[in-house]
Amino acid sequence: MIFVNSMSDLFHKEIDRAYIDQVFDAMEHADWHVYQVLTKRSSLMRNYIRTRYDGGPVPRHIWLGVSVEDAAHTSRIEHLKQINSDARFISFEPLLGAIGDVNLRGIAWAIVGGESGPRARPMEEVWARELRDTCDRDDVAFFFKQWGGARPKSGGRLLDGEEWNGFPWQIVPEPIIRALQPEDA
Structure with a gap:
């Protein structure tokens, strides 16, 4: 799995469309990989994807996601849902406030996950729990990454006493699933 532009945003307003086209050309060509594209500029991604694929589906090996840190940014979820793709994901990280219903x-x-670093703002347990319950209700794979803090690993990965390692295997393209299986399987 390749996280595209993990420390930046492919859909930042200053990124040239020709560059975005080159990135998508490369991802489409190398379909033996799964790519994750994450943005806070959800409307720009939605508009680009609609134009590039003429409203048709995004290739299954290109996963599109949005960052949502609190209830004020939930419109990004709606923009993401307007993209024709089975491989949509949301990063609620850093989770800085309740998301709501x-x-x-x-x-x-x-x-x-919570925010990490020396000035990390705390994540409330109830926010993570509510999202876990929403994911359960809506049949979404739920992954709890970390509590965050100045030393995020020391906070652990347990929510209500257990690790939550949900992963959406149902959207991984079949050739990739086969490649991951041992030869004698």
Whole structure:
């Protein structure tokens, strides 16, 4: 799995469309990999994808996601759902506030985590728990990454006493699944 532009945003307003085209050309060509594209500029991604694929489906090996840190940014979820793709995911990281009652149907994967670093703002347990319950209700794979903090690993990965390692295997393209299996299987 390749996280595209993991420390930047492919859909930042200053990124040239020709560059975005080159990135998508490369991803489409190398369909033996799974690519994750994550953005905060959800409307720009939605508009680009609609134009590039003429409203048709995005290749299954290109996973599109949005960052949603609190209830004020849930419109990004709706933009994501307007893209014709089975491989949609949301990163609720850093989770900085309650998300509220949202409909996650049609989303394959949710990743939840607290902010990390020396000035990390705390994540409330109830926010993570509510998202876990929403994912359960809406049939979304739920992955709890970390509590966050100045030393995020020391906070652990347990939510209500267990690790949550949900992964959307149902959207992984079949050739990739076969490649991951041992030869004698």
